Amino acid sequence: VTLNEQHRIQSAACRYCCDVCNKAFTRQNSLTRHQYIHRGERPYSCDVCKKAFSQRSHVIKHERIHSGERPYCCDVCNRAFSIHSDLKRHQRIHSVMSGRIPVMCVIRHLRDRAASQHINEYIV
Structure with a gap:
């Protein structure tokens, strides 16, 4: 099943579907937030520099x-990160160095999202 087919299947079973890309949501407010992206709306802004964002979580x-808040800390080397996904990416270094992740998995798919999820399976 391709990604587009999967979205169509989800859309048929879902009450809240994006009329632009057919992405399905379980709640109306999630669909509304998603549609900001298509309309170019950025209703949330940084209190410090006024940069605007489509989602509140992005402002945070x-x-x-x-x-300077860095709430995500590596349990191996104590390096701190402001974004959880940055910590996860960093942890791959320790996993490769310890041999828990085959080096070829990292080299072959460094930026591939599916590979990132695959590599995360190795991280304990």
Whole structure:
């Protein structure tokens, strides 16, 4: 099943579907937030620099640049990160170095999202 077919299947079974890309949502407010992207709306802005975002969670992540907050800490080397996905990407270094992840998995699919999920399976 291709990704587009999967979206169509989800759309048929879902009450809240995007009329632009057919992405399905279980809640109306999730669909509304998603549609900001298609309309180019950015209703949330940083209190410090006024940069605008389509989602509140993106503002929260962005504001950590100004505050210096780094709530995600590596349990191996204690390096801290402001974004959880940055910590996960960093942890791959330790997993490769310890041999838990085959080096070829990392080299072959460094930026591929599916590979990132595959590599995350190795991280304990």
